[in-house]
Amino acid sequence: MEHKGLDAYGYFEREGSLGQVQAQFKGVVAAARERTGEAYGSRLHSAYVYGSLPRGTARPGRSDLDLLLALHHEPTDEDRDTAEVLGRGIDEDFPEIDGVGILLYGKDRLLSERERHDLGWFLACLCTPLLGADLAEHLPRYRPDGLLARETNGDLADLLPVMRGRARAAATPEERRKLCRAFSRHLVRTGFTLVMPRWQGWTSDLVESAEVFGQYYPERAAQMRAAAAAALDPVADPAVLRAYVEDLGPWLADEYGARHGTKTPRA
Template sequence: MEHRGLDAYGYFEREGSLGQVQAEFAPVVAAARARIAEAYGRRLHSAYLYGSIPRGTARPGRSDLDLLLALHREPTDEDRDTTEVLGRGLDQDFPQIDGVGVLLYGKDTLIGEQERYDLGWFLACLSTPLLGSDLAEHLPRYRPDSLLARETNGDLALVLPRWRARFEAASDPSEYRRMSRFFARHLVRTGFTLVMPRWVGWTSDLTESAEIFGRYYPLRAEQMRAAAAVALAPVEDPEVIRSYVEDLGPWLADEYTLRHGTKAPRPTHQPA
């Protein structure tokens, strides 16, 4: 029987925990905890892990370390510079990770009404507490419904022009590799949340996400499976990226709008 990430009442179970961190990554997590506390001091409200490391599915040398930091106030340019130094240092010091991603917000943004079904859901359901008081205590419980689908990934149509501009400006194979990974991950996750209310469940596994998507869109199933493979093993082929920004991405954006509508306008939170 499939485990669909929900409790007996149909609410999301929080995925990941510090107890699931594999032994290879325990020193990375310990260093992140210590360095975050030292870098931000009293400015920090709380810190969280997300992604494959707290899920216990990370691959040494291939997985990145993903962090969400909540400050008492909205971050300044100095705070963002501190984040960049923090991430670069962890990446350089620990060969078992391949990059560090850090999301940085003020706590009021994370628990505010505008982000209730996007960043708030992300913190409450997909992030593992690492430091400080858990902001999830201030957020509701969530179900895999169309509102959540719309507010998490209903902005692909707005993101695609930035992707195209980035692709057209690129020429270095390493940049193509980074883009292929980032774009593929985003598309697979968007494809899954498109069908999430019909499947009635949650998974963060990209391969499983693509398979579930394919049950509802068989004509696009192979394309999404290939994107899931690229998300896990990025490529330097620009034609793969071109297919994302000219074919799969536009189709997915149109279908998403048709099914769930458009995400409520807000400032951009993550680089596209």
């Protein structure tokens, strides 16, 4: 029987572990743990690493380090400035990675009912504990159902105007490559969660996500496979960004809304 990231009862198995971090990235993760604790001190409740590093699929010099930090309070401007300095320092000191992304949230928000099937699910299922007490102990178990699909990626229609504006404003090849990477990832993951309840499983692998999507929407399969490739090796072609925000993105947003509804509005 195919595994599909679920246990025998159909619940998500937590993705990744520190034991899966490849040898060449262990120093990065150790530094992230130490420096995060030093930077935030008593403000920090817990820290998590997610993405390709704890999945053991990171590519030296190509993959980024992704961290989620849970604070005892809602993040302040000072907390955000600290995160910027922290991320920049780790990125500069470790050529094994290409960038550092840090998400900051107050622990009460992460545990709130409003975020139960979005940030709560993300922490409980896709984040690996790095420092502090694990908030996942206070969260439920999750299944790949329509509610999860709606609350994770059911806001694409609202995001498209922002994506269009960023695509128009990108003036350099490097800016367009960064947007290509971000947009590609978002669209592939949204395409996967669109079909996730029907497929009844989970994967974070972008290539596999595109293939699963293509089983249900063969007429769009080639576009999604191309987006998955661009997420791994982004291009600077403005025509690719235009196709995302003018064709694939709007179609995906309409189909998503029709099948799962729209995400509960956030403040």
